[in-house]
Amino acid sequence: MKRVTAVYREHLKESVDSRQNVNAHVSKPKIGVTRHIYIASTDREAEQVACESYRVFYDNIQKLWRDFNTVVLAFPLEHETYHQAGASFSGTVSSVRDEWYAMLGEFEGRHPGADTDLEPPAA
Numbered sequence: 001m002k003r004v005t006a007v008y009r010e011h012l013k014e015s016v017d018s019r020q021n022v023n024a025h026v027s028k029p030k031i032g033v034t035r036h037i038y039i040a041s042t043d044r045e046a047e048q049v050a051c052e053s054y055r056v057f058y059d060n061i062q063k064l065w066r067d068f069n070t071v072v073l074a075f076p077l078e079h080e081t082y083h084q085a086g087a088s089f090s091g092t093v094s095s096v097r098d099e100w101y102a103m104l105g106e107f108e109g110r111h112p113g114a115d116t117d118l119e120p121p122a123a
Contacts, residue, residue, distance in 0.1 A: 038089070040091075043090070043095055061075055
């Protein structure tokens with residue numbers, strides 16, 4: 001994710017004065033990150049729910065595109081690929097928390113799209 005946001009910011013700087021900049025009125029765009037989070041009593045149970053739920057999500061997100069004979073390539077067909085890309089977290093509360101903070105560590109304590117620091121809650 002850090003690489004994706006860095007590339008976005010680089011291209012943003014390059015295009016700010018371009019006639020193709022459709023958001024010229026926005027001085028500092030926000031970057032949002034969406035994650036699917038599945039929590040259950042065991043990691044295995046959460047992963048099973050995640051796989052089943054992702055399939056429903058995938059079919060729904062692709063429905064409109066399929067109506068026009070195409071698909072959105074931003075979403076992989078299988079949950080495992082989506083999870084490996086860091087777009088979902090599944091497991092027990094503690095394992096999801098650990099994965100979440102590991103992901104945040106990639107941003108050195110900063111939310112990937114925000115201007116504020118993130119602090120883990122006190123233990």
